[in-house]
Amino acid sequence: MTVTAPHPTESPSSPLVVDTRRHLLAVGDLDRDQIVELLDLTDTFVEVGRRAIPKVPALRGRTVVSLFFEDSTRTRLSFDTAAKRLSADTMSFAVSSSSVNKGESVRDTIETIEAMGIDAVIVRHRSSGVPAQIARWTNAVVVNAGDGWHQHPTQALLDAYTARSHLGDLAGRHIAIVGDVKHSRVARSNIEMFSALGARVTLVAPPTLLPPDTGAWDVQVSHRLDPVLPEVDICYLLRMQNERMTEALVPTLREYTADYGLTSERADLLGPDALIMHPGPMNRGVEIASEVADRPNAVITEQVANGVAVRMAVLFMLLGPGRHLAQLPEEAP
Ligand code: CP
Numbered sequence: 004m005t006v007t008a009p010h011p012t013e014s015p016s017s018p019l020v021v022d023t024r025r026h027l028l029a030v031g032d033l034d035r036d037q038i039v040e041l042l043d044l045t046d047t048f049v050e051v052g053r054r055a056i057p058k059v060p061a062l063r064g065r066t067v068v069s070l071f072f073e074d075s076t077r078t079r080l081s082f083d084t085a086a087k088r089l090s091a092d093t094m095s096f097a098v099s100s101s102s103v104n105k106g107e108s109v110r111d112t113i114e115t116i117e118a119m120g121i122d123a124v125i126v127r128h129r130s131s132g133v134p135a136q137i138a139r140w141t142n143a144v145v146v147n148a149g150d151g152w153h154q155h156p157t158q159a160l161l162d163a164y165t166a167r168s169h170l171g172d173l174a175g176r177h178i179a180i181v182g183d184v185k186h187s188r189v190a191r192s193n194i195e196m197f198s199a200l201g202a203r204v205t206l207v208a209p210p211t212l213l214p215p216d217t218g219a220w221d222v223q224v225s226h227r228l229d230p231v232l233p234e235v236d237i238c239y240l241l242r243m244q245n246e247r248m249t250e251a252l253v254p255t256l257r258e259y260t261a262d263y264g265l266t267s268e269r270a271d272l273l274g275p276d277a278l279i280m281h282p283g284p285m286n287r288g289v290e291i292a293s294e295v296a297d298r299p300n301a302v303i304t305e306q307v308a309n310g311v312a313v314r315m316a317v318l319f320m321l322l323g324p325g326r327h328l329a330q331l332p333e334e335a336p
Pocket residue numbers: 074075076077078079149158282283284
């Protein structure tokens with residue numbers, strides 16, 4: 004992904020090769036400078052969001068499609084809001100009311116939608132790799148809105164933005180990612196994101212909720228939460244993902260909460276400036292106590308709010324006229 008990306012109507016050089024400069028499929032598509040540039044650009048769109056009319060004409064004439072094959076509240080609504088605030092036309096696809104239910108394939112679905120004229124497609128799917136596959140079938144820009152256990156790059160961007168807005172430069176900061184790492188695309192994306200920004204990551208989980216390849220990752224691992232909490236700048240909690248579990252990996256949720264839940268007593272072990280983060284949706288009373296989720300240092304709704312501005316920055320970078328924001332008129336007419 005670069006600001007000098009070719010026009011979205013240009014084809015990739017080979018149908019077998021995905022041009023990661025045109026799409027946002029994974030955090031690894033971005034180097035550190037590009038991440039920082041996106042986070043800086045997000046500041047501008049946060050400011051746009053505070054205006055009486057929170058809209059700019061940057062993507063007028065462009066069409067952005069949301070193609071969600073898996074449930075979503077935050078990501079789908081915030082991409083839709085982001086596209087509208089950039090004055091793009093939007094199309095929304097809900098699999099439950101589509102011809103996918105009549106057996107239409109993903110490829111035929113994307114080719115059908117593309118025939119209507121689109122510039123970007125936001126894809127969520129329960130299977131890893133589907134957004135990359137779609138990028139081979141369409142000339143539109145593809146943004147991964149979450150694929151299986153693999154990646155959720157805009158979640159990692161909004162998390163980094165939220166963390167940076169409280170803590171400043173994340174270099175040297177210590178972040179605990181706690182819970183169901185094994186099934187989590189958010190964990191995989193955030194490990195890459197926080198590491199790229201110079202932070203240190205400790206994964207905290209029982210062995211059954213960690214993937215076997217953590218040795219290849221630039222992380223530390225702990226099976227105990229209590230000793231880690233006083234040392235971290237951010238306690239990032241993951242959702243227990245029952246829908247992705249095919250076997251019983253914890254004895255009971257009650258025992259999981261007893262060992263790994265951020266209870267009120269555990270939250271008191273955090274330093275006074277430490278942040279509590281969660282990508283949502285939360286299981287209150289499981290990975291996070293309800294009272295803890297509502298503490299002032301829990302920035303969970305702020306993460307959601309920043310998601311709109313981050314996604315405006317991503318769409319602007321991929322589809323817009325470039326980084327020259329001075330050219331942006333104050334408001335859409
Ligand atoms: N964090 C996140 O991706 O939430 P949704 O599933 O509601 O989009």
